Amino acid sequence: MKLRFVSLALFPLLLTFAAAAAAAQDTAVMPPPVKMGLWQSETTTTVSGAPPNSPMAMAMTNGGRTTVTQGCLTPESWAKDMEGMNQKRRGSGDCTTSNFQQDSHHVSFDEECAGGQGYSSSVHFEMLVDDEENAHGHAEVKMSGPAFPQGMTMNMTVKTKFVSSDCGSIKPGESHTVRP
Secondary structure (H helix, E strand, C coil): CCCCCCCCCCCCHHHHHHHHHHHHCCCCCCCCCCCCEEEEEEEEEEEECCCCCCHHHHHCCCCCEEEEEEEEECHHHHHHHHHHHHHHHHCCCCEEEEEEEEECCEEEEEEEEECHHHCEEEEEEEEEEEECCEEEEEEEEEEEECCEEEEEEEEEEEEEEEEECCCCCCCECCEEEEEC
């Protein structure tokens, strides 16, 4: 099954989902009202319903998995990522987005995808920009298909914070895993 998770290249996971939502609506969006530069995100993922002994189930034991990433956000990398997602979305007819809401400090949406070979997924996403240096959000992904007919649910919580206006060795639009 091809899951539709956007890369972490723009702004660690949280704002990337917001970009995906905006791209799904095919609208131009200005960069979020946050500082530009190096951001760090802590993402905790839990999974229920994964087939026993599957790589997914084994990776998510003991209360889930927390990953820390850093990414470099610039107005140019934001615009480039948005354009790339808009082009990708125009070429894909297997997902629909609904309940899209956005203002300068909040983005939420739902997305339903029907994949090949009997797989499907639904996503609910919500992100809040707390201030120009902090944001947090949550995504719930429900999946079903032949490999997990009982269904599988993935919950992700994200906290992200501004680190520095200097991205160091991380180039705009890139991200690096700090702690897997």
